[in-house]
Each structure stands twice: as structure tokens, then as C-alpha cells.
Amino acid sequence: xxxxxxxxxxxxxxxxxxxxxxxxxxxxxxxxxxxxxxxxxxxxxxxxxxxxxxxxxxxxxxxxxxxxxxxxxxxxxxxxxxxxxxxxxxxxxxxxxxxxxxxxxxxxxxxxxxxxxxxxxxxxxxxxxxxxxxxxxxxxxxxxxxxxxxxxxxxxxxxxxxxxxxxxxxxxxxxxxxxxxxxxxxxxxxxxxxxxxxxxxxxxxxxxxxxxxxxxxxxxxxxxxxxxxxxxxxxxxxxxxxxxxxxxxxxxxxxxxxxxxxxxxxxxxxxxxxxxxxxxxxxxxxxxxxxxxxxxxxxxxxxxxxxxxxxxxxxxxxxxxxxxxxxxxxxxxxxxxxxxxxxxxxxxxxxxxxxxxxxxxxxxxxxxxxxxxxxxxxxxxxxxxxxxxxxxxxxxxxxxxxxxxxxxxxxxxxxxxxxxxxxxxxxxxxxxxxxxxxxxxxxxxxxxxxxxxxxxxxxxxx
Ligand SMILES: Nc1ncnc2c1ncn2[C@@H]1O[C@H](COP(=O)(O)OP(=O)(O)O)[C@@H](O)[C@H]1O
Ligand SMILES: [Mg+2]
Numbered sequence: 507x508x509x510x511x512x513x514x515x516x517x518x519x520x521x522x523x524x525x526x527x528x529x530x531x532x533x534x535x536x537x538x539x540x541x542x543x544x545x546x547x548x549x550x551x552x553x554x555x556x557x558x559x560x561x562x563x564x565x566x567x568x569x570x571x572x573x574x575x576x577x578x579x580x581x582x583x584x585x586x587x588x589x590x591x592x593x594x595x596x597x598x599x600x601x602x603x604x605x606x607x608x609x610x611x612x613x614x615x616x617x618x619x620x621x622x623x624x625x626x627x628x629x630x631x632x633x634x635x636x637x638x639x640x641x642x643x644x645x646x647x648x649x650x651x652x653x654x655x656x657x658x659x660x661x662x663x664x665x666x667x668x669x670x671x672x673x674x675x676x677x678x679x680x681x682x683x684x685x686x687x688x689x690x691x692x693x694x695x696x697x698x699x700x701x702x703x704x705x706x707x708x709x710x711x712x713x714x715x716x717x718x719x720x721x722x723x724x725x726x727x728x729x730x731x732x733x734x735x736x737x738x739x740x741x742x743x744x745x746x747x748x749x750x751x752x753x754x755x756x757x758x759x760x761x762x763x764x765x766x767x768x769x770x771x772x773x774x775x776x777x778x779x780x781x782x783x784x785x786x787x788x789x790x791x792x793x794x795x796x797x798x799x800x801x802x803x804x805x806x807x808x809x810x811x812x813x814x815x816x817x818x819x820x821x822x823x824x825x826x827x828x829x830x831x832x833x834x835x836x837x838x839x840x841x842x843x844x845x846x847x848x849x850x851x852x853x854x855x856x857x858x859x860x861x862x863x864x865x866x867x868x869x870x871x872x873x874x875x876x877x878x879x880x881x882x883x884x885x886x887x888x889x890x891x892x893x894x895x896x897x898x899x900x901x902x903x904x905x906x907x908x909x910x911x912x913x914x915x916x917x918x919x920x921x922x923x924x925x926x927x928x929x930x931x932x933x934x935x936x937x938x939x940x941x942x943x944x945x946x947x948x949x950x951x952x953x954x955x956x957x958x959x960x961x962x963x964x965x966x967x968x
Contacts (some may be wrong), residue, residue, distance in 0.1 A: 509534060512529055512941060516619075526620065539568045541563050542566075559587065560587045569604060588610060606628075674843075675729065692833065700884045701837035704768065710764070714804075716763050726773045731776065736792075738757060740795035741793035761802050763803065765806070767807045778822065784803075785829050813827055850886060864900065865903070866903060897927070899931065
């Protein structure tokens, strides 16, 4: 057993000395002449595992002192020394679990040693238990996060698959989409960020023959080359430092389903070559493995860049470009389909009204006008962010642009003004509730998760 620290508390010097002699060979022993002194020692000596205290001391009783010790560290083993056996306070304290055991004076030295030894064994169990519990809690939280991420990435979530809009520009894309739905042809989605490329990829998957299999999205710019390679193709245990077990790649996981490779222009030349091989021969190898596997995966690639230009600049393989360009679909920016704005606003109001639990059923004409007059460089994602914020700040069933409406039209100044309003509102509430996120969320009428996201987006910390 490791060397534990004990604290002995008694106003009688002689008893302190005797107990110190009993234990100093086996433990580190601290002594205190009064309960207050003992509590002082506890503040600085955080490793104390067990306290033996006299019940009758001038400043407070041993039991009273232990009630304070529990506040400091409930794991510390508490033993009382007493001259009486029928002390009601003592019995009560034992019953309430405030002390571990009591020793009646005069005591047997050996008996006391055994008692302390046993008590420390149970202390170790408690500490170990707590450590394991904490580990379990952390592992659970990690798993929970991983699960959520996976579910998100797998995109099995089929709510929110509606592609809203009747503008000729969007209609024409959807007409083309309907022609590839029944095949497994590779699709190339181009368009600015936020125009709905990911949404369209999910739409294609969920309306095609692979709808009962998995849909996975992988961003090609978010991982290093080596990580992306093993993420996509998998690796064999020992293939590189840190490859402690076999790893199944997305081409295996997505077997029978659809794999969306986003920001394809960011893929390294070496990986571009491997992707080309999958597209041409339908086969691939795990990193560190010599045999090929067959891939039955529908590939959709997306990019917000001009791939032709990337090819000319020598950054993207021409052969891969021709191979993925079989069925190109271009998502027009929102400014080229302004007539879709009202429907998108309505859709977003419903979506965020539900998510934020603040139902908004109408929007004022002025507010809608302002929203229609804006050019949305961030496209539909920006429109959604805007509506989410507005819903968050709005009260009542009608969305008014309130404070920022006088700015005549929604320009970039108006937007940053809106951000400021949200920011200062959250800051005010954080202040008011001393950083208690639960209370802030409650007052805003949103969930803690939503609040977290808003804090992150506004770079605020609680
Ligand atoms: N036509 C649409 N109807 C409804 N929601 C849309 C539409 N287009 C895009 N969205 C929504 O806008 C957000 C951004 O779209 P996303 O597909 O992620 O864009 P991209 O992949 O092009 O960056 C998503 O929340 C998406 O659901
Ligand atoms: Mg996307």
C-alpha cells in the first residue's frame, strides 16, 4: 500500500503525541491542536486520506468539524475519538454516514492500527472507483459525440431533404438530376459554397436505387494527405506509426451506397491517381495491403472551384477531370434565382422556429422585402444563418426585422449590425447569469446545444 497521509486532531497534546508515535512509521502524520487548525491544514495538504479527531474539543466537536471536512473532500475517511459510547451526536453522525468509525478511549494500539489500515483500503477503493467512473463518463461523452458525428456524416437523417424553389434556374438543375437518379453514374456538382451541393447529393442518393444503403460525405480539404488516404481507403495494422489496428476505409463502409467527396480540388495528386483507379477499374487497396478490393460505391464529387481552370494550372489531373465530368451539374448562386427567396425564407422560418422552439408563423412585408433585396454572397447557407439569428432575437409569432430594419436594406453593414445585436444580447445574459449557460439558454428560450453553437459562431466564451 502506498504511503498515505493522516491528520490527527486533539486539543490534548499528549494524545496527539501518542497517536503520532503509533502511526509515524507507516504514514505521513499531520497533527492539529484544534478543529480550526485542522481545517487550515486541509486547505494546503490536499492528499490527506484519513482524519482521526477527538469528539470533545473547545472550538467545535469532532462531528461538527467532519461536517465541514465533507464539504472540502467527502472521500476523506473520518474517525472519531470519544470517551463515551452513548453519545447521541456520535451515533447520529455514524448513521448519517458522516463518520466512518469511532474509537473509545482508552484504545488498544494494535486494534487502532488495524482499523486505520482497513479504512485506508476502503479509501483507495473509493478513489479508484471515482477515477473509473470519471473515465467511464469521459468515454461515454466521447462515444456520444462520435455517434452524433457519424450519424451526421452518414446523412441517414432524411428530414430536411426538400429542395425548395421553383425558379427556372433551379428547375433546370432538378430536371437534369431526375435523369441520373436511376443510374449509378458519377456526378460532378459545382457551385459556390452554400448553394445546396450537399443537399443535392443527399437528394440524389435518397431518391435513387441505393437509397436503402449508406450515404457518406467526406471533405477532402479537412484532413492531411495521409489521413485522408487511410480514411478513404483504410489501412492495415502496422502500415505506419500509429496504425495500431486494421482500419476500414470509406470505400468499404460505403459499399452499396454513395460517397460524396466534397472540395475535390483539394485532393493531392497521389490521391487523385488512386481515386482515378477506383473510378476506372472499381478497385482499391488499403494502405499497407497488397491485394485489391472491389468497390461498389456511387461517387458524387463537389467543388466550389472551376476545375477546368485547376486542370490548366496543373493542380488537377486532366484524366480524373474527364472521368468525373460525365454528369456535371451546376448549382446556380442564389442571386441568380431571387424568385426562390420567399419560399426559402418560409422554409427556414419553419425549420428554425421548430429547432429553436420559437414558432414564427408570419413575416412582416417590410422584413421580407429587405430579405429579397439582398444579394447573399454566402447563398442559401447565409440566408439560413440570417433567419436563424432573426428567429433567435424575435419575440412573438411574427418576424419583424425590428432594430435593423431602419437600415433600409440588408447590406453587409446591416448584417454585421445584426451580429452585434445578437452578441451583446448573449453577453448581457451571460453577465446577468454569471456565465450559467443553462439559465442563459432558458431565458433565450433555446436549448443549451443551440446556445453553444451560437457562442462558438460568435466567438464568445462562457
Ligand atoms: N433549395 C434548397 N432548399 C432548401 N434548403 C436548401 C436549399 N439549398 C440549400 N439549402 C440548405 O442550405 C444549407 C447549405 O446547403 P449545402 O447543401 O450545405 O450547400 P453546399 O454544399 O453547396 O455548401 C443547408 O442547410 C441546405 O439544407
Ligand atoms: Mg457542402
